[in-house]
Amino acid sequence: xxxxxxxxxxxxxxxxxxxxxxxxxxAFRAAGLRIGYYGPKFAALFVKDPTATFLFAQHIVLGxxxxxxxxxxxxxxxxxxxxxxxxxAYGVAYYVVVNSLALPLYFGDQTxxxxxxxxxxxxxxxxxxxxxxVGYVSRRFALSKQNGG
Numbered sequence: 001x002x003x004x005x006x007x008x009x010x011x012x013x014x015x016x017x018x019x020x021x022x023x024x025x026x027a028f029r030a031a032g033l034r035i036g037y038y039g040p041k042f043a044a045l046f047v048k049d050p051t052a053t054f055l056f057a058q059h060i061v062l063g064x065x066x067x068x069x070x071x072x073x074x075x076x077x078x079x080x081x082x083x084x085x086x087x088x089a090y091g092v093a094y095y096v097v098v099n100s101l102a103l104p105l106y107f108g109d110q111t112x113x114x115x116x117x118x119x120x121x122x123x124x125x126x127x128x129x130x131x132x133x134v135g136y137v138s139r140r141f142a143l144s145k146q147n148g149g
């Protein structure tokens with residue numbers, strides 16, 4: 001029963017958080033800052049010319065995949081902070097490990113740390129929004145599971 005509920009919570013919170021981060025990304029893009037740089041590059045590993053529909057679907061699926069580890073920690077580990085705050089910290093860690101190091105290294109690009117704050121801030125902010133949103137959406141679920149519910 002827990003795994004079924006965890007799957008539902010992952011799909012729900014991952015989808016909502018993936019959508020919640022988009023206005024921030026669009027605002028950064030409108031300001032002329034780089035955001036979403038690795039979406040098309042990652043998609044091109046699977047399809048030759050990814051469409052906007054494919055990129056959106058990929059964004060949602062990656063949101064599910066990214067929400068699951070956070071939810072597992074939230075339900076298994078008693079935390080000294082709220083799920084929202086822990087989710088925001090998860091967003092920072094996710095950005096550092098995946099978007100600022102793993103993806104640039106895999107694709108042979110400079111890291112955002114080499115490129116400067118204008119390349120760090122937009123993606124960092126949207127990942128913090130994502131993590132905080134997953135924490136917020138799933139807070140009751142996480143706390144109930146920690147309390148044996």
